[in-house]
Amino acid sequence: MNYFDAQTWIGGWPFSFQPAHRAATLARALRGEGIGRALVSPLDAVFAPEPTPANRALLRSCRTLRNLLPVPVINPALANWREQLAVVARDRSVRAIRILPNYHNYALTSSEVEAFVSEIQGRSLRLVISMRLIDERHEYFAMRLTGVPTGQLDRFLERHPDMPVLASGLYRTDLLSLLPRHPNLLADLSFAEWFDIVDQLVRRLGARQLAFASHTPFLITAAALAKLGQVGIGATDLTSIAHRNLERFLKT
Amino acid sequence: MKEDGRGRAEAAELIAEAARFGIEHLVALGDVLVYGRRPAAEQVREINDDTAWLVQTFPGKVSGFCYLNPVLGEREVWREVERCLGWGARGIKLEIANNARDRCMQPVMAAAQAHGLVVLQHAWSMTQIRQRSYHTDPEDAALLAGRHPEVRIVMAHLTGCGIRGILAAKPHPNLFVDTSGAAPEAGILERAVDELGPERILYGSDVPVRDFRVAIARVTGSSLDAETRRRILFENARRLLKLP
Numbered sequence: 001m002n003y004f005d006a007q008t009w010i011g012g013w014p015f016s017f018q019p020a021h022r023a024a025t026l027a028r029a030l031r032g033e034g035i036g037r038a039l040v041s042p043l044d045a046v047f048a049p050e051p052t053p054a055n056r057a058l059l060r061s062c063r064t065l066r067n068l069l070p071v072p073v074i075n076p077a078l079a080n081w082r083e084q085l086a087v088v089a090r091d092r093s094v095r096a097i098r099i100l101p102n103y104h105n106y107a108l109t110s111s112e113v114e115a116f117v118s119e120i121q122g123r124s125l126r127l128v129i130s131m132r133l134i135d136e137r138h139e140y141f142a143m144r145l146t147g148v149p150t151g152q153l154d155r156f157l158e159r160h161p162d163m164p165v166l167a168s169g170l171y172r173t174d175l176l177s178l179l180p181r182h183p184n185l186l187a188d189l190s191f192a193e194w195f196d197i198v199d200q201l202v203r204r205l206g207a208r209q210l211a212f213a214s215h216t217p218f219l220i221t222a223a224a225l226a227k228l229g230q231v232g233i234g235a236t237d238l239t240s241i242a243h244r245n246l247e248r249f250l251k252t
Numbered sequence: 253m254k255e256d257g258r259g260r261a262e263a264a265e266l267i268a269e270a271a272r273f274g275i276e277h278l279v280a281l282g283d284v285l286v287y288g289r290r291p292a293a294e295q296v297r298e299i300n301d302d303t304a305w306l307v308q309t310f311p312g313k314v315s316g317f318c319y320l321n322p323v324l325g326e327r328e329v330w331r332e333v334e335r336c337l338g339w340g341a342r343g344i345k346l347e348i349a350n351n352a353r354d355r356c357m358q359p360v361m362a363a364a365q366a367h368g369l370v371v372l373q374h375a376w377s378m379t380q381i382r383q384r385s386y387h388t389d390p391e392d393a394a395l396l397a398g399r400h401p402e403v404r405i406v407m408a409h410l411t412g413c414g415i416r417g418i419l420a421a422k423p424h425p426n427l428f429v430d431t432s433g434a435a436p437e438a439g440i441l442e443r444a445v446d447e448l449g450p451e452r453i454l455y456g457s458d459v460p461v462r463d464f465r466v467a468i469a470r471v472t473g474s475s476l477d478a479e480t481r482r483r484i485l486f487e488n489a490r491r492l493l494k495l496p
Contacts, residue, residue, distance in 0.1 A: 017415070017439035135434050138414060141379045193435050195460035216438075222473025223436035226465040230272065 003035040003225070004243035006188040006213035007168045008068075010058065011043030015140040019217040023061035026216065027068050033221045035214065036243075037067050039128070041098045045073035046133070052084050059091045069250075071098045071128055076116035077106035085116075089123050095250045096126035096166070101148045103133070108152040114159075121163065126250060129153065132169040132191065134218060150174045157182040164249050168213065175201060179209045186249050188213030189227060189241070198231045198241070207237035211246045260305055266460055267310055273464040276486075277495060280306045281345040281372065282319040289348045289386065291321050293328050300332065304339035315493055317343040317372055323350050326359035333363040342493050343370035343406075352388040352396040361400045370492060371405045376412035376433070390417025397424035404492060406454060409433030410444055418444045421452075428492065430456030431484065436470045441484075450480040454489045 008030065012020035021029065023040065030038050040062065044054035055072035062070040072088040074081055074097050088094050097120055101108050108129065120127060132147035139145050153167060157178070166186045170178065172194050175187050190213040192201065201210060214224035228242060263280075270278055282303045287295040299319050307316040318336030320329055333344065344364050350356055352373050364371050373396065378389040390413040397405050404426050407413060411433030413421075418440075421427045431441060431453065444453055457467035471484050489495075 016437065017443050019438065134437070137377065137380050137412070137434075138437070139380055191435055193462055193466065195463050197463055215435075218438060220436040220438050220470055220473040223466045223469035226469035226473070227463065229465055 001034075001228075001238070002243050003037075003212055004246045005030065005035050005038035005216070005224075006166060006211040006246050007190055008038045008040045008214060008216045009043045009218070010040055010061070011054070013043055013218065014047075015143075016134075016218075021217055023058070023065055023068055027065045029221065030214075030216065031067065033214075033225060035067075035221070035225075037069065038214075038216075039071045039096065039246075040068045041071045041073055045075075046100060046103050050078060050080070050084070051075055052087055055084070055088050059088065059093070062093065069096075070094060071096045073098050073100060074116065075099075075104045076112045077104055077110075081112070081116055082119065085119060085123070089125065094125065096128050098128040098130060098168075100130045100133075101152075102131075102145055108148060108156045113156070117160065117163070126164060126166065128166045128168060129156075130168045131174075135191075147171075150178065154178060154181070157185055160184070166211065166246075166249055169215070172197065172201075175210075176204065179205050183209070185209060186211055186245055188215075190215035190219065190224065192227075196231075198227055199233060202231075202233045202237050202241075207233065207240045208245060210241045211249070212242050260302060260309075263302070263306055264309060267306065267314060270459075270464060273468060275464065276313075277489075278314050279343070279372075279489070279493070280314050280316045282317070284319050284345060284347045290323055291349075293321075293324055293332070296321050296324070296328075296332055297335070300336055300341075303341075304336070307339055307341075315342045315495070317341060317345040318369075319345045319347070320360055321349040322346065322354070322356040322360045325356070329359045330363055333367065333369070337367060341369065343372055346371065346373045346388075348374060348383075348387050350386055351384060352392040357396060361396070361403055364403045365400065369403075371403055372430075373405055373407060374409070375407045375417065376409055377414050377417060379416075390414075391420045393417075394420040394424055394427060397421070397427035401426050404428065406430055406492075408456065409458070410453070411435070411437050411440055414440065415443060418447050422447050425452075428452045428454055428488070430454045431470050432456035432458035432462060432467060436466055436473075441470060441474045442476060445476060445480060445484075450476075450483045451488055453484050454492065455485045 042054040042058040045051035051073045062068045169191045188211045214221045282299040303316040318341040375388045375393045378384040393407040406428045
């Protein structure tokens with residue numbers, strides 16, 4: 001099976017003992033698990049005062065690694081977001097931009113996001129929204145973070161019904177409520193954890209809006225792959241989830 | 253494994269399905285939240301009757317734990333434990349009726365010690381969840397293990413207990429931990445083996461809340477060596493439950 005991973009990261013996370021990958025080690029680890037291609041974003045952009053240095057490092061380190069597609073992080077709540085975007089958009093390998101509303105302290109429904117969305121659409125870039133990076137119950141004790149409220153994503157998608165959006169880290173109940181309402185939404189499976197989850201989701205929602213994602217190195221890569229193992233769905237649906245839906249999303 | 257709102261037939265299907273993933277033996281804990289967090293005595297009996305049915309329907313394949321609501325008091329606890337021993341319960345399952353620190357745990361632990369039963373205590377880090385009055389934090393489970401060193405206790409949900417939970421468990425050789433809990437976070441299991449050794453960690457799926465495939469891959473997808481994985485997936489539970 002050809003796997004195209006919708007969510008991976010390079011860099012360290014200060015609150016866990018997960019591996020801190022460089023681009024080269026991530027590429028090797030994913031290949032070792034049988035994952036052919038992956039979207040990758042920089043963890044250094046999460047807590048940095050401004051994401052451009054992390055984005056530059058990402059672009060530099062992915063240049064020679066054909067299986068990693070860099071997805072820079074932009075913070076639209078900072079005054080220089082147009083400059084942040086201009087820097088990464090110059091790189092022809094960039095097809096999508098990731099935003100982290102809960103870590104960067106803005107609402108998906110804010111006016112800054114509207115201006116940003118209009119700009120990335122003008123540049124034919126895709127939007128990836130991280131709803132959460134970890135289970136909120138396991139956040140560092142001094143952090144008072146919750147996931148991006150599902151209602152905000154719902155309202156955002158209502159305002160942009162024709163814009164393809166990839167959401168990372170939705171829970172199962174969010175997938176069940178949002179996907180039928182928003183055909184333009186593609187959701188990764190990184191936080192979809194339930195019994196027979198892929199069979200259940202495909203039975204209720206179809207396969208067209210679901211994308212494989214390992215969320216390496218936060219989560220165990222093999223566990224994400226295992227979700228798609230020995231499932232009772234057809235080969236076409238399995239292929240769609242494993243790579244085709246993400247390929248379609250990235251086509252502009 | 254919990255039955256989680258499923259009927260007997262569905263639970264039986266689940267057990268049959270486990271074989272597809274190479275699971276030889278399962279521990280059935282009961283549909284422990286079907287009547288809320290503090291079920292009445294007759295509701296506890298009903299939950300345990302379903303577990304007994306599974307044990308009797310799948311002999312040699314399923315071990316059952318006797319679910320208890322410790323808040324019901326000493327008489328009810330002892331009565332239910334002795335009733336469950338009649339169908340061969342191998343352990344006691346505790347959920348969120350109370351915190352493991354509470355006084356009402358005393359008869360539960362006395363019964364466990366008297367009959368050599370393993371106690372499986374639900375636990376989760378309460379740092380970000382304000383429910384500690386009835387929801388056991390790993391430090392509460394560690395306190396329980398320290399108070400009752402003769403009773404073998406399993407602290408559920410390694411991922412939920414986190415590194416702080418592993419460290420709390422470390423001084424108590426009678427305290428084990430299972431590998432289940434939410435999304436399969438990387439790096440925790442390896443750290444647990446470093447701190448606790450490979451003997452005190454048990455594979456747990458939390459099915460049907462979670463999935464067999466992902467639960468197994470938490471162990472097989474770790475960087476642990478083959479022998480350690482084998483212990484976690486099979487040998488440690490076999491020894492703890494004194495299975496053949």
